[in-house]
Amino acid sequence: MDNPFLNRAFQIRWSQLTADQVGEAVDQTLAGAEAAVAAIAQRPVAEADYQNTFLALEHATDLLNETWAKVTHLTSVADSPGLRAAHNEALPKVSAFQAKIPLNAELWLRLKAAAAHPSAQAQRGEHRRFIDETLAEFRQQGADLPTEKKARLEALQSELAAHTQKYSENVLDATNAWELVVSDAARLRGLPDHAREAARQSALKKGHGSDAQPAWRFTLHQPSLEPVMLYAEEESLRKDVWEASAGVGRMPPHANQDLVKTVIVLRQEKAALLGQAHFADLVLSRRMAGTGAKARKFITDFHVKVAPAFAREGRELEEFKAKQTGAAAARLAPWEVGFWAEKMRRERYDFDEEQLRPYFPLPRVLDGMFEIVRRIFGIRVVELPAGTVEGWHPEVKFYEVRDEAGRHLGSFYADWHPRESKRGGAWMNYLITGGTQPDGSRAPHLGLMCGNLTPPAAGQPALLNHHEVETVFHEFGHLLHHLFGEVEIKSLNGVNVAWDFVELPSQIMENWCWARESLDVFARHHETGAPIPAGLFQRMIAARNFRSAAATMRQLALARLDLDLHMQPVEAMGPDLSAWLAARLQDYLTPTEPASPTIENRFTHIFSDPVGYAAGYYSYKWAEVLDADAFTRFKREGIFNGAVGREFVAKILSRGNGADPMELFVDFMGRPPDQQALLERAGLAQL
Numbered sequence: 175m176d177n178p179f180l181n182r183a184f185q186i187r188w189s190q191l192t193a194d195q196v197g198e199a200v201d202q203t204l205a206g207a208e209a210a211v212a213a214i215a216q217r218p219v220a221e222a223d224y225q226n227t228f229l230a231l232e233h234a235t236d237l238l239n240e241t242w243a244k245v246t247h248l249t250s251v252a253d254s255p256g257l258r259a260a261h262n263e264a265l266p267k268v269s270a271f272q273a274k275i276p277l278n279a280e281l282w283l284r285l286k287a288a289a290a291h292p293s294a295q296a297q298r299g300e301h302r303r304f305i306d307e308t309l310a311e312f313r314q315q316g317a318d319l320p321t322e323k324k325a326r327l328e329a330l331q332s333e334l335a336a337h338t339q340k341y342s343e344n345v346l347d348a349t350n351a352w353e354l355v356v357s358d359a360a361r362l363r364g365l366p367d368h369a370r371e372a373a374r375q376s377a378l379k380k381g382h383g384s385d386a387q388p389a390w391r392f393t394l395h396q397p398s399l400e401p402v403m404l405y406a407e408e409e410s411l412r413k414d415v416w417e418a419s420a421g422v423g424r425m426p427p428h429a430n431q432d433l434v435k436t437v438i439v440l441r442q443e444k445a446a447l448l449g450q451a452h453f454a455d456l457v458l459s460r461r462m463a464g465t466g467a468k469a470r471k472f473i474t475d476f477h478v479k480v481a482p483a484f485a486r487e488g489r490e491l492e493e494f495k496a497k498q499t500g501a502a503a504a505r506l507a508p509w510e511v512g513f514w515a516e517k518m519r520r521e522r523y524d525f526d527e528e529q530l531r532p533y534f535p536l537p538r539v540l541d542g543m544f545e546i547v548r549r550i551f552g553i554r555v556v557e558l559p560a561g562t563v564e565g566w567h568p569e570v571k572f573y574e575v576r577d578e579a580g581r582h583l584g585s586f587y588a589d590w591h592p593r594e595s596k597r598g599g600a601w602m603n604y605l606i607t608g609g610t611q612p613d614g615s616r617a618p619h620l621g622l623m624c625g626n627l628t629p630p631a632a633g634q635p636a637l638l639n640h641h642e643v644e645t646v647f648h649e650f651g652h653l654l655h656h657l658f659g660e661v662e663i664k665s666l667n668g669v670n671v672a673w674d675f676v677e678l679p680s681q682i683m684e685n686w687c688w689a690r691e692s693l694d695v696f697a698r699h700h701e702t703g704a705p706i707p708a709g710l711f712q713r714m715i716a717a718r719n720f721r722s723a724a725a726t727m728r729q730l731a732l733a734r735l736d737l738d739l740h741m742q743p744v745e746a747m748g749p750d751l752s753a754w755l756a757a758r759l760q761d762y763l764t765p766t767e768p769a770s771p772t773i774e775n776r777f778t779h780i781f782s783d784p785v786g787y788a789a790g791y792y793s794y795k796w797a798e799v800l801d802a803d804a805f806t807r808f809k810r811e812g813i814f815n816g817a818v819g820r821e822f823v824a825k826i827l828s829r830g831n832g833a834d835p836m837e838l839f840v841d842f843m844g845r846p847p848d849q850q851a852l853l854e855r856a857g858l859a860q861l
Contacts, residue, residue, distance in 0.1 A: 179195055188564050188565060193260045211234050215281040230283070247566075266332050269335035282312055316446075331444075335445075348425070354418070354623060397795060420770065430775040478520055505766055515720075525710075536590060546692055555573050592629065603621065619777070652680045659828060693706060752772050
């Protein structure tokens with residue numbers, strides 16, 4: 175246990191976790207896990223019961239899971255050549271071990287025997303759920319396959335792990351490889367002051383320009399890219415940034431086209447081995463949708479409801495540009511859509527998103543969010559003083575979460591701003607699952623939130639746009655799902671639920687970013703402390719559903735792309751996958767000239783993990799149905815209603831995968847989900 179990766183202390187000593195120790199740590203924990211699994215598989219079949227088989231298997235991989243979580247997390251936030259090499263050397267071993275567990279014939283024999291034992295038959299609640307889920311998982315992962323097919327499945331899992339890791343690295347490396355340094359201030363016309371200053375600071379850090387002769391550096395990280403696409407008056411600047419962004423994953427040496435096809439082929443082969451028509455049916459068999467066909471029907475039905483408004487919004491934008499420029503109405507270039515849409519929104523609603531930014535300093539957003547969850551869920555979130563707990567970077571902060579009785583529910587790290595060593599996007603993850611212990615006590619959970627939000631400018635806190643505020647609330651919703659977990663079985667805790675249910679706890683939190691009562695808790699001007707003025711708030715609400723159909727259609731397009739890739743044989747896709755997808759998505763994509771390339775070569779949600787969101791991207795839109803509907807209770811009974819909040823904790827957040835997700839939703843709402851709430855919230859109910 176001298177290896178620091180194996181130290182199970184709650185406060186992790188990140189500075190001691192170095193790349194040269196990864197191999198030894200993984201090998202040691204793998205050996206321990208393999209021995210534990212072997213001991214279960216070698217027990218006399220007649221002696222197999224719930225405790226020595228199901229629960230023993232649950233605990234067999236605890237140390238491996240915690241160790242590997244640290245390794246994979248570090249690759250996400252502190253990427254380096256040494257760490258990447260160590261991770262990639264260990265990845266096939268971990269993937270092979272995980273794939274072997276459900277393919278272990280002796281283990282499967284004992285699990286089936288234990289399931290029939292009186293000790294298992296007597297189980298109820300989450301323990302009954304654990305038995306059923308374990309048996310279903312083993313069957314889904316090939317436990318009933320003949321030996322030769324099991325061997326091929328093991329190999330497939332390792333190949334998928336390696337290829338999807340390479341895909342993810344290509345996206346990160348391509349994103350980091352591009353920069354645009356501007357020395358002519360005239361090219362920056364229209365850019366908000368914060369974006370200019372951030373670009374100037376970025377240039378200085380990279381050795382470009384000086385205080386006397388400034389330069390401005392732009393990258394493909396979202397806080398740098400988005401202001402250019404929305405506000406830069408110079409079309410060539412927008413075009414340069416758009417082309418670079420659209421090219422991520424498409425150009426050597428970071429091209430992903432071949433990897434995409436390889437992954438699709440491997441996933442198809444995996445589905446066929448397991449007796450499923452396609453990968454979507456394999457993945458969705460134990461999710462709320464049930465089948466690929468049902469998921470696609472949900473998407474296509476929603477498409478029908480949104481299509482008329484989507485077409486109208488497209489025409490309106492083309493006509494708006496024509497009116498502003500005096501030219502004939504025509505298709506916009508893809509680097510024009512966001513720019514002209516923002517101008518149109520400003521004119522129609524006298525609303526500029528940038529007007530809100532001074533009211534969203536990150537420290538106050540966080541403090542206000544913590545106050546809101548105190549009122550709703552009865553918890554207290556406290557930041558520990560800097561230096562009290564080590565992080566993986568100086569910007570990382572550490573928090574404790576306690577309930578009304580002072581009980582330590584859990585803790586979490588937060589890491590909010592971009593770095594080249596950090597992958598893009600925003601995410602929540604967990605490092606330690608605590609919860610109810612065998613002796614009846616409760617151990618705290620440990621999780622994390624990461625993002626790539628607008629960083630602080632000189633002399634100012636980080637000032638967020640409203641979408642970034644929603645992102646913070648979203649990820650905190652995922653975190654609460656983990657921290658509130660009261661499930662005795664770790665593998666059923668928190669976010670370990672069906673993927674088309676997992677976004678409910680995160681997306682429902684975004685609703686508090688729109689209500690006047692909750693905004694007044696945290697939306698205060700960073701200099702004066704004043705709340706958002708009434709007029710600005712009214713314009714913000716009026717503009718909320720501006721081009722709502724276009725935003726909805728983008729999500730539907732991504733979901734349809736995902737399902738089409740995983741429900742069709744690759745042979746039917748032809749040599750040009752992008753062209754095949756573009757044809758199938760014709761009615762989903764904003765018509766532009768030239769046409770935008772499809773996103774499969776940089777779609778990390780579905781290609782940076784052996785499964786991930788593959789065949790499951792529709793989950794975001796489905797979870798919007800769930801969250802919009804569930805939030806109607808708060809709107810009806812009070813958005814700070816502690817009784818409703820505690821019921822949401824008791825019936826959703828604390829239950830994890832302890833029961834079927836539809837049962838949990840119905841328990842909270844008293845009925846199945848209704849799409850009407852989402853259509854109304856999006857301003858599309860009249861369709």
